[in-house]
Amino acid sequence: MKFIIGIGGVTNGGKTTLTNRLLKTLPNCCVVHQDDFFKKPDQIQVGEDGFRQWDVINALDMEAMVNTVKGWQENPVKFARSHGVSLSPEVEESDSEQRGIHILIIEGFLIYNYKPLIDVYDKCFYISIPYEECKRRRRTRTYTVPDPPGLFDGHVWPMYLKHRKEMDNNCSRIEYLDGTTTKEDIYNAVYESVQNSLLNNL
Numbered sequence: 001m002k003f004i005i006g007i008g009g010v011t012n013g014g015k016t017t018l019t020n021r022l023l024k025t026l027p028n029c030c031v032v033h034q035d036d037f038f039k040k041p042d043q044i045q046v047g048e049d050g051f052r053q054w055d056v057i058n059a060l061d062m063e064a065m066v067n068t069v070k071g072w073q074e075n076p077v078k079f080a081r082s083h084g085v086s087l088s089p090e091v092e093e094s095d096s097e098q099r100g101i102h103i104l105i106i107e108g109f110l111i112y113n114y115k116p117l118i119d120v121y122d123k124c125f126y127i128s129i130p131y132e133e134c135k136r137r138r139r140t141r142t143y144t145v146p147d148p149p150g151l152f153d154g155h156v157w158p159m160y161l162k163h164r165k166e167m168d169n170n171c172s173r174i175e176y177l178d179g180t181t182t183k184e185d186i187y188n189a190v191y192e193s194v195q196n197s198l199l200n201n202l
């Protein structure tokens, strides 16, 4: 059985933290990080506001991201092996590549704002945190291209609000998580919800 989990959320909401924890506990579990598909800085448009427009779907090579997901769907065993993911004995010892549960986590800040991806998820999660907490966490983070002064209020947060509205209209299956609760609580809630869905799908 193949099962795809979406972990979406606002920047610095805790997506990577949650994903890394799930990767350790879910069987035969691979990941696709949306951040890995950012285009190069010189390909990112500068807006009328003077900021490079990082927080829009065009800043990402979404075609390449979809192709990576398709690669997993076509052969999750091959995908796991080529990404150094260890497989359960049930899968390793089986003649059939299709045996066992294969899980893919798709993690990112705009994973529910791109039409070709919306229908791939078996489970959709979204982590939110309030403005002040988001701004505080973002200040402690350094991206490959550091934030210029004013980027958060001038671009990041307004784009988040816009995409959030779009996403709420696009996708009705999302389970919302409060990113200000503890890492442990968030992980437990998601793990339990995934387990229940897996049991129902067997």
Ligand SMILES: Nc1ncnc2c1ncn2[C@@H]1O[C@H](COP(=O)(O)OP(=O)(O)O)[C@@H](O)[C@H]1O
Pocket: 009, 010, 011, 012, 013, 014, 015, 016, 017, 018, 137, 179, 180, 181, 182, 183, 184, 186
């Ligand atoms: N539940 C939480 N409570 C407090 N801080 C958190 C929580 N989850 C993540 N963080 C912290 O927030 C920051 C961003 O987390 P990260 O998982 O990288 O976010 P994202 O991948 O959504 O951008 C990190 O410093 C991380 O330790």
Ligand SMILES: NC(=O)c1ccc[n+]([C@@H]2O[C@H](COP(=O)(O)O)[C@@H](O)[C@H]2O)c1
Pocket: 009, 010, 011, 012, 035, 038, 054, 055, 108, 109, 143, 144, 145, 156
């Ligand atoms: N990874 C990169 O190359 C890069 C460069 C510039 C900005 N960013 C930022 O990454 C954010 C999205 O990633 P997170 O959800 O992990 O914070 C966006 O808000 C964007 O401004 C990433």
